Amino acid sequence: MGLDIVVKDIQNGAQAEISTIKAEADAKVSEILNEARDAQKKMLGDSLAQAEEDLKNLHQQIKSSANLEVKRFRLNKRKELLDQVYNNIHESIKSMPASKAEKLLSVLIEKHEADGVRIYSNKNSEAIVKKLSSLSYAGNIDCIGGIVLENEDGTVRLDFTYDSILKNVYERSLKQISDILNG
Secondary structure: OOHHHHHHHHHHHHHHHHHHHHHHHHHHHHHHHHHHHHHHHHHHHHHHHHHHHHHHHHHHHHHHHHHHHHHHHHHHHHHHHHHHHHHHHHHHHOOHHHHHHHHHHHHHHHHHHOOOOEEEEEEEHHHHHHHHHOEEEEEOOOOOOEEEEEEEOOOOOOEHHOOOOOOOOHHHHHHHHHHHOOO
């Protein structure tokens, strides 16, 4: 019987130790699980915060891109409108009645004839320029109207064509025209 008591004591001691080890293991498992949950919550919070930041940045990029596209569209429309105005003026000058064209040529020749010895004009204005100017008629040029004067040795050409006058006036007035057209 004495051996049974020793075995029983060993079994009880082993059972107690198993219970202690199991309790420690359960506590360690619980601690590890709690740490894992905390880590998971932190990672989830960090991921959520990063996702919100990324979403905010993406929203700002889309908004900026849309604003840029709107500005580009407006600028293109303004340019189209300004080009249309320029072309309309160009066509108005091109289709000007002969009497007005002659009057304009007369003013240009009278004002600038002393600056040259040869004169050029477009084919349509040739007869009028020859009639109005005492300078040597040097030939036709490709323009909508006006004259070009040249000095004796051909080194200086003064361009008084309607094309260049229109271009100069248009470029000087571009901001004012744009402001008027676009409020």
